[in-house]
Amino acid sequence: MNIEGYDLIVVGAGFYGATVAERMAKKGKKVLVIDRREHVAGNAYSYRDEKTGIDIHKYGSHIFHTEDDEVWEYITQFTDFNDYVHTVPTRHDGKLYPMPINLDTINLLYGTNMDAEEAEKFVAEEAKKAGITNPKNFEEKGISLVGEKLYTTFIKNYSEKQWSTSATNLSADILSRIPVRYSHDDRYFMTAKHQGIPVNGYGAIVDKMLDNENITLRLSTAFSTIIDEIPENIPVVYCGQVDELLDYELGVLPYRSLKFEAEWVDENSDDASAKDSKLGHAVINEADADVAYTRTHFYKYYQIHEPEVLKQPKSYVVREYPADFVRGGEAYYPINNEQNEELYAKYVELLHERYPNIMLGGRLGAYRYWDMDKAIKNALDFVKTLEV
Numbered sequence: 430m431n432i433e434g435y436d437l438i439v440v441g442a443g444f445y446g447a448t449v450a451e452r453m454a455k456k457g458k459k460v461l462v463i464d465r466r467e468h469v470a471g472n473a474y475s476y477r478d479e480k481t482g483i484d485i486h487k488y489g490s491h492i493f494h495t496e497d498d499e500v501w502e503y504i505t506q507f508t509d510f511n512d513y514v515h516t517v518p519t520r521h522d523g524k525l526y527p528m529p530i531n532l533d534t535i536n537l538l539y540g541t542n543m544d545a546e547e548a549e550k551f552v553a554e555e556a557k558k559a560g561i562t563n564p565k566n567f568e569e570k571g572i573s574l575v576g577e578k579l580y581t582t583f584i585k586n587y588s589e590k591q592w593s594t595s596a597t598n599l600s601a602d603i604l605s606r607i608p609v610r611y612s613h614d615d616r617y618f619m620t621a622k623h624q625g626i627p628v629n630g631y632g633a634i635v636d637k638m639l640d641n642e643n644i645t646l647r648l649s650t651a652f653s654t655i656i657d658e659i660p661e662n663i664p665v666v667y668c669g670q671v672d673e674l675l676d677y678e679l680g681v682l683p684y685r686s687l688k689f690e691a692e693w694v695d696e697n698s699d700d701a702s703a704k705d706s707k708l709g710h711a712v713i714n715e716a717d718a719d720v721a722y723t724r725t726h727f728y729k730y731y732q733i734h735e736p737e738v739l740k741q742p743k744s745y746v747v748r749e750y751p752a753d754f755v756r757g758g759e760a761y762y763p764i765n766n767e768q769n770e771e772l773y774a775k776y777v778e779l780l781h782e783r784y785p786n787i788m789l790g791g792r793l794g795a796y797r798y799w800d801m802d803k804a805i806k807n808a809l810d811f812v813k814t815l816e817v
């Protein structure tokens with residue numbers, strides 16, 4: 430590939446890379462964007478199934494939500510959003526409970542009819558009953574926050590599945606708080622000022638962001654295949670894993686991963702998945718230990734702006750399983766403990782020594798979990814400081 434003539438190279442066409450490329454192209458800079466996947470939008474990518482009209486979120490459910498007006502103004506230049514407001518019931522012993530825990534969750538679990546004040550007092554007493562004043566691990570912390578029954582039913586098994594280890598092996602620090610609402614509010618993103626699902630999906634947003642004569646997009650192109658051709662004076666924004674870039678010289682930066690198992694179901698059938706889909710939730714969490722997956726996604730229920738998609742009987746059902754991360758696999762959630770942060774910092778130092786023209790960007794480059802709005806916000810801030 431001819432690399433000459435570009436002012437900037439962006440590796441990764443996810444929201445971070447696309448925002449950097451779009452802003453710089455708008456300033457008249459020539460930008461080359463590459464991604465090793467065959468599609469844009471990174472982990473947020475979704476595409477429309479032609480037969481059913483269902484927008485399939487390739488890497489799990491993505492709901493756009495933000496408290497930041499700058500991000501909202503920016504992203505709404507490229508798409509409209511529907512009015513979807515995210516709620517997620519959790520299943521325990523075949524019954525659905527609102528999550529995060531609210532007044533209805535508590536009354537359903539205990540078979541009570543408490544008002545807000547009574548429930549608050551009750552949960553505080555339950556928490557106190559365990560007598561844990563100095564929690565030494567995740568389990569003790571959870572019990573000390575909401576009491577044994579709420580913790581064991583809704584937090585313990587789900588978290589053990591996510592981390593693939595006993596809650597007694599996990600650090601108490603992971604669990605700073607367990608949100609409990611003494612109201613009927615079941616919105617998942619309670620503080621989001623703006624939220625919704627893009628009306629034409631996530632892939633279409635990034636296509637539009639990159640549709641600029643100053644941007645050249647090359648998909649199915651890994652950075653390793655062009656790195657040696659890049660002149661040292663061309664800056665590179667790299668939105669991948671820094672350990673991979675440096676050939677794992679200092680070891681592997683740890684992540685948790687996921688596996689997705691998908692099936693098409695006909696909601697008119699007697700199949701268990703079909704019955705679940707007909708409940709009309711976009712996501713159901715699975716709280717019990719004997720169900721290996723943590724979430725089931727029913728993507729069509731995000732498309733509240735398209736009644737014809739909701740009404741047709743087909744549904745695309747995806748089960749999400751937590752998985753160990755292996756080198757070279759899909760890195761989803763960084764494990765941000767002290768030891769891993771130190772390793773990351775060493776990699777950053779090594780990168781600057783070896784490749785002074787490469788800047789790290791995006792959630793992988795930063796070794797952080799970011800929601801989409803955070804990735805966009807960080808990219809907007811970064812571009813303000815970028816001198817090219």
Ligand SMILES: Cc1cc2nc3c(=O)[nH]c(=O)nc-3n(C[C@H](O)[C@H](O)[C@H](O)COP(=O)(O)OP(=O)(O)OC[C@H]3O[C@@H](n4cnc5c(N)ncnc54)[C@H](O)[C@@H]3O)c2cc1C
Binds near residue numbers: 650793802
């Ligand atoms: C299961 C799951 C659910 C999520 N749900 C939500 C949600 O509901 N709402 C929300 O706001 N956020 C959600 N997120 C977070 C969201 O996915 C991220 O915020 C977003 O993807 C970050 O964008 P990014 O550009 O930083 O990274 P990414 O989207 O990961 O993009 C990085 C891109 O770089 C490419 N790349 C990496 N290395 C190389 C290389 N060496 N050569 C070429 N290309 C490379 C990758 O192929 C990828 O396309 C979720 C994340 C996960 C894992």
